[in-house]
Amino acid sequence: MKALVYQGPGKITLQDRPKPEISAPTDAIVRVLKTTLCGTDLHIVKGDVPSCTPGRILGHEGVGVVEAVGPAVTAFKKGDHVLISCVSSCGKCAYCRKQMYSHCTTGGWILGNTIDGTQAEFVRTPYADNSLYPIPNGADEEALVMLSDILPTGFECGVLNGQIQPGATVAIVGSGPIGLAALLTAQFFSPAEIIMVDLDDNRLAIAKTFGATQVVNSTDGKAVEAVMKLTENRGVDTAIEAVGIPATFEMCEKIVAAGGHIANIGVHGKKVDLHLETLWDRNISITTRLVDTATIPMLFKTVQAKKINPTLLITHHFTLDAILEAYETFGNAAKTKALKVIVTMA
Numbered sequence: 001m002k003a004l005v006y007q008g009p010g011k012i013t014l015q016d017r018p019k020p021e022i023s024a025p026t027d028a029i030v031r032v033l034k035t036t037l038c039g040t041d042l043h044i045v046k047g048d049v050p051s052c053t054p055g056r057i058l059g060h061e062g063v064g065v066v067e068a069v070g071p072a073v074t075a076f077k078k079g080d081h082v083l084i085s086c087v088s089s090c091g092k093c094a095y096c097r098k099q100m101y102s103h104c105t106t107g108g109w110i111l112g113n114t115i116d117g118t119q120a121e122f123v124r125t126p127y128a129d130n131s132l133y134p135i136p137n138g139a140d141e142e143a144l145v146m147l148s149d150i151l152p153t154g155f156e157c158g159v160l161n162g163q164i165q166p167g168a169t170v171a172i173v174g175s176g177p178i179g180l181a182a183l184l185t186a187q188f189f190s191p192a193e194i195i196m197v198d199l200d201d202n203r204l205a206i207a208k209t210f211g212a213t214q215v216v217n218s219t220d221g222k223a224v225e226a227v228m229k230l231t232e233n234r235g236v237d238t239a240i241e242a243v244g245i246p247a248t249f250e251m252c253e254k255i256v257a258a259g260g261h262i263a264n265i266g267v268h269g270k271k272v273d274l275h276l277e278t279l280w281d282r283n284i285s286i287t288t289r290l291v292d293t294a295t296i297p298m299l300f301k302t303v304q305a306k307k308i309n310p311t312l313l314i315t316h317h318f319t320l321d322a323i324l325e326a327y328e329t330f331g332n333a334a335k336t337k338a339l340k341v342i343v344t345m346a
């Protein structure tokens, strides 16, 4: 089968690889129909993720058809259409029992990281009963690819942890795919204001069409002042960090209102200063989280009911043969205006 393989920093190739086989009774083999690329894949290609070693097939998102199941799999059978969670979880360990699937003692984010992933014609999915979700006939499969990772990430790490309330003022720092996913799902809770902050006017224009009430271009280094002005110097009830660099997290520390929440989504590779000298008396909370994908069934219902439309995030389509071009396009988002790309197995 064809597969996109990480070959070490800066190197990926499309290769012929043997089709995966069932190796544990709880495994399924899924024929991938559609997958996508994630910012995390770009981090891996840069060499930022040491757990992902050369020779690994990348990808942790997708939809497909069950090709085979191990003898312990009871919820799925050959021919079932499924959504693949980016997190594999046993369903039995202490973390899984708390729905903290990302910290499953024998699972977590392993697909396309420590085991072969979904950017291939077939993928072995461990703990199939707990890590796959059924897709009914006629569902929009491209929309559902957005439910493997990006929408639950924006929703769980940003919106739920940020405790967005009706009438609240929210700022989302970072208007990339994850920030936009938080923007879409924040609206479940009817905040009064959602202020999007980014460096890219194109992404801010998209944010407006997704429901942002205000946008702030931070290129001039005065985004904090702009947000404070928009909130009559009060700051925001929820500040969602959706970039993963010190400057954006520190911006959240400066714009959070008394009693507010800072919800971090970004993957941070560098230390960030926590300004307790200004925050110690502000009654704020700061949360961090790795996506658990526990909200996939709920998000699925909102997509089916057309409460949100995740296909808005899809800007480009490629076939698996052209996946290197997909990486180029996705990796140069400022130029190509890419948000999420769909890769279809031709």
Ligand SMILES: [Zn+2]
Pocket (backbone or CB within 6 Å): 038, 039, 040, 041, 060, 086, 149, 150
């Ligand atoms: Zn991802």
Ligand SMILES: [Zn+2]
Pocket (backbone or CB within 6 Å): 089, 090, 091, 092, 093, 094, 095, 096, 103, 104, 105, 106, 107
């Ligand atoms: Zn577990």
